[in-house]
Amino acid sequence: MTATLDVPYAVLKAARERWDAAADELEGAWRRLAGVSVTGLSATVAAAVTGFAEPWVDELKAASQLAAGYAEELFLFNRMSVLVDEAEAARLRSLLPWVEHDAPIREVGGSGVGLP
Amino acid sequence: MTLVNVPVHVPPCPVLESEPAAAQDLATDLRAAAIAVKNVQGWASSIAAPAWLGDTADAHDHAATRFAARLDGAEAAFDRAVTAADAFGERLVRLTARRTRLMTRQAEVNAAIDVLINEVAAATDDSRLAEFQRRSDDLAARADRLRIRIDGWLTDVTDAETDLVAALRGVDSVAEGADAAAATDRPDTGELARRLRSLGGDPVAVGAWWRRLSRAEQEAVTTEHPELVGAAGGIPVSDRDEANRGELAHQLDHLGQREEDGQLTGAEKDVLRNAKAVDDGLDRYAGQLDPSTRTHLAELIAFHPELHSGDGGVAVSFGDPDTADHVSVNVPGLTTDTTGLAGNLDKTHGLHEAALAEGRGSVASVYWGDYDAPSGNPLNPLDPLGQLDFDSVALTDKAEAGGDRLGGFVDGIRGSDQGAPAHLTVIGHSYGSTTVGHALADGLPADDAVLLGSPGVPAATAGQLTDAEVWVGSKDHDPVSLLGDGDRGGLGTLGHDPADAAFGGTRFATGDGELRAEALLANHTSYFKGSSLTNMAHVVAGEDDDVDRQPGRGAEGGDHLTLPELLVASSAASAGHGLAEAGEWFWDHSRLGGIL
Numbered sequence: 001m002t003a004t005l006d007v008p009y010a011v012l013k014a015a016r017e018r019w020d021a022a023a024d025e026l027e028g029a030w031r032r033l034a035g036v037s038v039t040g041l042s043a044t045v046a047a048a049v050t051g052f053a054e055p056w057v058d059e060l061k062a063a064s065q066l067a068a069g070y071a072e073e074l075f076l077f078n079r080m081s082v083l084v085d086e087a088e089a090a091r092l093r094s095l096l097p098w099v100e101h102d103a104p105i106r107e108v109g110g111s112g113v114g115l116p
Numbered sequence: 117m118t119l120v121n122v123p124v125h126v127p128p129c130p131v132l133e134s135e136p137a138a139a140q141d142l143a144t145d146l147r148a149a150a151i152a153v154k155n156v157q158g159w160a161s162s163i164a165a166p167a168w169l170g171d172t173a174d175a176h177d178h179a180a181t182r183f184a185a186r187l188d189g190a191e192a193a194f195d196r197a198v199t200a201a202d203a204f205g206e207r208l209v210r211l212t213a214r215r216t217r218l219m220t221r222q223a224e225v226n227a228a229i230d231v232l233i234n235e236v237a238a239a240t241d242d243s244r245l246a247e248f249q250r251r252s253d254d255l256a257a258r259a260d261r262l263r264i265r266i267d268g269w270l271t272d273v274t275d276a277e278t279d280l281v282a283a284l285r286g287v288d289s290v291a292e293g294a295d296a297a298a299a300t301d302r303p304d305t306g307e308l309a310r311r312l313r314s315l316g317g318d319p320v321a322v323g324a325w326w327r328r329l330s331r332a333e334q335e336a337v338t339t340e341h342p343e344l345v346g347a348a349g350g351i352p353v354s355d356r357d358e359a360n361r362g363e364l365a366h367q368l369d370h371l372g373q374r375e376e377d378g379q380l381t382g383a384e385k386d387v388l389r390n391a392k393a394v395d396d397g398l399d400r401y402a403g404q405l406d407p408s409t410r411t412h413l414a415e416l417i418a419f420h421p422e423l424h425s426g427d428g429g430v431a432v433s434f435g436d437p438d439t440a441d442h443v444s445v446n447v448p449g450l451t452t453d454t455t456g457l458a459g460n461l462d463k464t465h466g467l468h469e470a471a472l473a474e475g476r477g478s479v480a481s482v483y484w485g486d487y488d489a490p491s492g493n494p495l496n497p498l499d500p501l502g503q504l505d506f507d508s509v510a511l512t513d514k515a516e517a518g519g520d521r522l523g524g525f526v527d528g529i530r531g532s533d534q535g536a537p538a539h540l541t542v543i544g545h546s547y548g549s550t551t552v553g554h555a556l557a558d559g560l561p562a563d564d565a566v567l568l569g570s571p572g573v574p575a576a577t578a579g580q581l582t583d584a585e586v587w588v589g590s591k592d593h594d595p596v597s598l599l600g601d602g603d604r605g606g607l608g609t610l611g612h613d614p615a616d617a618a619f620g621g622t623r624f625a626t627g628d629g630e631l632r633a634e635a636l637l638a639n640h641t642s643y644f645k646g647s648s649l650t651n652m653a654h655v656v657a658g659e660d661d662d663v664d665r666q667p668g669r670g671a672e673g674g675d676h677l678t679l680p681e682l683l684v685a686s687s688a689a690s691a692g693h694g695l696a697e698a699g700e701w702f703w704d705h706s707r708l709g710g711i712l
Contacts, residue, residue, distance in 0.1 A: 028369030040138025097163035
């Protein structure tokens with residue numbers, strides 16, 4: 001049995017775009033940090049800057065990829081309109097703003113049924 | 117012969133391995149990343165589960181709630197890193213100034229030692245032995261004191277680096293970021309931003325409030341709301357520069373990423389284009405450093421890439437207006453948009469160097485292109501946009517609105533001025549002079565006003581316009597300067613010709629420009645050169661007596677052509693160069709020709 005989410009299309013679209021924008025913004029940030037300017041700084045300072053930047057580059061890159069993944073999930077749902085099961089629907093719902101956290105999840109018979 | 121123990125030379129103060137400008141660049145990079153993280157964290161927080169739910173299962177499973185919490189650690193870490201980098205940069209500036217003083221003293225002491233050595237070597241008997249020994253003892257004491265000061269300076273350099281390194285190491289892991297986020301002394305940026313907004317129109321109050329904030333609070337609100345801090349008159353210009361450079365770098369990063377993904381909207385394309393133009397403009401002068409602080413000479417005082425019908429708004433200063441003895445603000449005219457920043461910065465920098473060369477103290481020269489100037493050039497028959505936009509040129513609405521905005525900007529830099537008030541000159545070129553005229557009529561607090569190639573200002577006399585001293589640069593073969601209402605008529609749509617003798621301003625020598633149709637536009641756009649530039653530099657530096665003057669229009673020796681006469685005469689002059697047809701075309705097709 002497949003499932004779907006009862007949420008307006010505009011909500012899904014806005015959420016997808018915003019997660020995508022978040023991914024872009026964080027990607028810009030980690031790339032900036034990865035190339036952080038140490039020219040003209042002493043070796044001691046440059047080493048500390050690099051030591052600071054490295055873990056945060058990794059963290060922001062991971063956060064960016066996570067956001068991009070959320071955007072992609074919402075994009076796929078926009079196209080397919082159905083989900084594997086209720087658990088998957090709940091997971092997708094968790095990507096939406098909190099005000100949608102009670103959005104109904106509805107079972108749909110068979111497969112390939114679109115949003116209402 | 118008795119020996120005299122002359123002290124050895126004092127070694128030079130070591131070169132700073134970390135440069136102030138490099139610390140600025142580091143802080144800009146960190147701010148750009150911090151701004152991005154805060155933007156995303158702020159959005160995620162805004163759609164997260166309410167805080168009162170705590171870490172319930174529902175809230176815990178909510179993606180944006182988890183995401184906001186995760187990024188909060190990064191935000192706290194970046195806040196600390198930016199604050200430490202900023203403090204480090206400021207310490208390097210002070211260390212640079214101390215080093216300069218120490219090097220001066222070192223040169224003096226070593227020169228005195230050399231003199232003594234030479235005199236001792238030249239002595240043929242012991243008659244001056246007591247004097248030599250006394251001078252030697254005195255020099256040895258001075259040298260010792262200087263060595264102690266140099267050692268102290270070296271210790272302070274090490275301390276500055278140690279503090280920065282410790283601060284960065286304190287938050288160089290995700291776990292430490294989470295600890296920093298949980299700290300109870302984190303600045304409340306929401307409250308800080310609310311306070312700044314509430315003080316917005318009062319630069320003096322903004323400046324007083326800003327000075328009371330800790331560095332951590334200043335940096336936290338700067339990266340949370342760079343657009344607020346960057347535009348807030350009263351906040352020190354160097355801090356506004358930091359906010360604006362951080363936001364510029366953030367826009368380049370974020371929109372550059374969206375550009376790569378092919379996702380830019382039309383408005384975002386405008387913003388990115390303007391941001392790139394500002395970045396290029398600043399890059400051209402990145403190697404120019406303030407000689408006393410060794411920080412970047414150029415400061416980005418305003419950055420609004422989204423404003424003015426997509427043209428963007430920007431203000432850049434060469435030199436620090438807060439500390440300079442003389443400040444000039446030049447306002448461009450027709451066709452101003454941010455993509456033309458490089459050329460306008462070149463003109464402003466040229467004026468800066470010329471004014472500095474007057475030797476009358478420090479100078480800050482500001483280019484202010486932060487109003488919605490008419491987009492087209494009605495004098496160029498090859499510019500259809502100019503023909504279309506002529507109505508907005510002919511009307512004064514954009515000059516009035518721009519004048520209001522200019523007034524706010526100047527009030528802002530007056531509000532952050534340190535020490536004795538700077539001598540301030542406002543300069544308007546073309547339609548920018550009309551904009552300046554409206555600002556002056558509204559009480560712009562300037563000491564001098566320079567109106568270049570002016571199509572008119574909103575008062576019949578300088579005295580009615582302003583209390584400032586009014587200077588006028590108008591080439592007689594500049595057609596725009598003949599648009600104002602003057603001694604021989606003129607359209608007067610934008611106001612009175614300030615070069616008219618009856619206006620009562622002081623006209624300075626600019627030359628007339630060439631009398632050929634194809635040179636008329638060049639005449640209008642070449643005031644930042646030659647005698648005109650020299651005279652402006654005198655005005656900006658307060659060397660009024662050195663200004664080479666010329667009679668106003670209508671005064672004895674102030675004969676001139678009217679605009680119709682100029683257009684006919686220039687066409688005839690062009691005939692001699694085989695360009696008669698171009699002149700006739702100009703006459704027939706320009707809106708001015710049609711009107712006059």
